[in-house]
Amino acid sequence: MVSQVLVLIKKELLSEWRQKYALNGLILYIISTVFVCYMSFGVKTGTIDKVTWNALFWIIILFTAVNSVAKSFIQESHGRLLYYYSIAKAEAIILSKIVYNSLLLLVLSLFGILTYTLVMGNPIQNLLLFLTAVILGSIGFASSLTLISGIAAKASSSGTLMAILSFPVILPLVLMVIRLSKNAMDGIDLSASTDEVLILLAINILIGAASFLLFPYLWRS
Amino acid sequence: MKKNWWKILGVVLVAHALISGLLLDVPRLDILNETIRNLYFHVTMWFGMIALLTASVVYAVKYLRSGNIDFDDKSISFAKIGTLFGMLGLVTGSVWANFTWGEPWSGDPKQNASAICMLIYFAYFVLRNSLQDEQQRGRVSAIYNIFAYAAMIPLLFILPRLSPDSLHPGNGGNPGFNIYDLDIKLRGVFYPAIVGWTLLGVWIATIQFRIRSVSRALEDN
Numbered sequence: 376m377v378s379q380v381l382v383l384i385k386k387e388l389l390s391e392w393r394q395k396y397a398l399n400g401l402i403l404y405i406i407s408t409v410f411v412c413y414m415s416f417g418v419k420t421g422t423i424d425k426v427t428w429n430a431l432f433w434i435i436i437l438f439t440a441v442n443s444v445a446k447s448f449i450q451e452s453h454g455r456l457l458y459y460y461s462i463a464k465a466e467a468i469i470l471s472k473i474v475y476n477s478l479l480l481l482v483l484s485l486f487g488i489l490t491y492t493l494v495m496g497n498p499i500q501n502l503l504l505f506l507t508a509v510i511l512g513s514i515g516f517a518s519s520l521t522l523i524s525g526i527a528a529k530a531s532s533s534g535t536l537m538a539i540l541s542f543p544v545i546l547p548l549v550l551m552v553i554r555l556s557k558n559a560m561d562g563i564d565l566s567a568s569t570d571e572v573l574i575l576l577a578i579n580i581l582i583g584a585a586s587f588l589l590f591p592y593l594w595r596s
Numbered sequence: 597m598k599k600n601w602w603k604i605l606g607v608v609l610v611a612h613a614l615i616s617g618l619l620l621d622v623p624r625l626d627i628l629n630e631t632i633r634n635l636y637f638h639v640t641m642w643f644g645m646i647a648l649l650t651a652s653v654v655y656a657v658k659y660l661r662s663g664n665i666d667f668d669d670k671s672i673s674f675a676k677i678g679t680l681f682g683m684l685g686l687v688t689g690s691v692w693a694n695f696t697w698g699e700p701w702s703g704d705p706k707q708n709a710s711a712i713c714m715l716i717y718f719a720y721f722v723l724r725n726s727l728q729d730e731q732q733r734g735r736v737s738a739i740y741n742i743f744a745y746a747a748m749i750p751l752l753f754i755l756p757r758l759s760p761d762s763l764h765p766g767n768g769g770n771p772g773f774n775i776y777d778l779d780i781k782l783r784g785v786f787y788p789a790i791v792g793w794t795l796l797g798v799w800i801a802t803i804q805f806r807i808r809s810v811s812r813a814l815e816d817n
Contacts, residue, residue, distance in 0.1 A: 532726060539722060
């Protein structure tokens with residue numbers, strides 16, 4: 376089981392590396408979105424207010440996440456899915472996809488922070504806490520969006536479906552992450568935000584467990 | 597007749613809620629005044645909704661375990677009536693809020709949470725309609741149903757309690773049913789009303805289910 380997961384993660388990383396256009400596309404997606412926000416607010420760096428800065432950042436990350444995770448099942452060809460089905464356990468597939476998507480989202484969000492702070496200013500006072508929020512957010516996004524992309528892949532018009540299925544489900548997570556990163560921006564110490572961190576962890580575990588348990592049924596059909 | 601006692605009980609309890617709820621004396625609280633009677637109609641909708649949606653999830657689990665299409669029919673019937681109760685809860689709440697808070701929609705955490713909850717179930721209906729094959733529709737929508745329910749729990753029970761600025765009675769220093777008194781007069785109508793409305797919802801859902809299974813049987817012949 377563990378070895379299967381490791382092999383699958385390695386395969387995901389390799390195929391991502393060999394078809395760089397997908398990753399490059401996502402990176403360009405972040406840059407363009409950040410730049411659109413920067414231009415449309417028409418502000419000099421650092422003049423945008425904190426709440427807007429924070430919300431805008433997470434909206435960009437949310438849309439990037441939906442776009443990047445969507446390809447994990449929707450863009451795979453039917454034949455290749457059938458091949459995975461014959462060689463690996465369903466649990467191994469979902470675990471490897473979640474881990475891989477978490478890594479991907481983490482890299483993308485870190486890159487997002489970099490470009491975003493570059494043009495929109497950097498009001499973050501407690502960077503460590505902000506990074507905690509980013510890590511927990513990436514894992515949570517990955518675990519819920521992976522299952523939903525599997526669901527959406529079964530239906531026609533999966534692009535729209537992906538968005539409408541995932542947004543309401545992911546909203547509690549987004550709200551908690553925004554709250555936590557707002558604390559980080561205000562420079563509040565980690566010890567004062569343990570509630571938020573614990574709730575985020577709990578939501579992640581809940582969603583992860585639900586994905587893990589439900590995916591085998593989805594995989595079978 | 598022996599099987600239908602709960603329908604009679606439901607009708608009697610709803611009649612009790614309507615008649616006693618509108619005619620009996622109620623405690624007089626600031627701001628709330630006579631609108632406290634909404635307790636029997638608005639708050640009970642949420643209890644009914646949660647009961648019906650829980651039933652829907654239970655049948656979704658049963659469907660996944662057995663593959664019996666009857667369970668899927670029951671699941672969608674309960675989800676539909678649960679959503680209807682949710683809509684009624686939003687409407688009755690908005691009417692009430694118009695008189696007590698001054699506007700029908702004031703961005704209260706509980707209002708937002710319930711609106712998101714409705715979005716989740718609308719997405720569930722869209723997902724169902726976009727799948728053609730009966731068994732696949734049952735399976736995929738059951739998975740989303742369970743997943744959405746797991747994600748809804750933090751939404752409904754944790755998030756509203758996190759922010760102390762809810763306008764709802766009992767929160768943030770507003771006169772509430774629990775702080776001052778959910779006195780004997782209110783209880784005598786409130787608890788029966790919860791049971792009554794829920795039973796009525798279950799009854800409507802079973803009629804829905806029977807219509808579905810009859811039309812399925814007609815199609816098959």
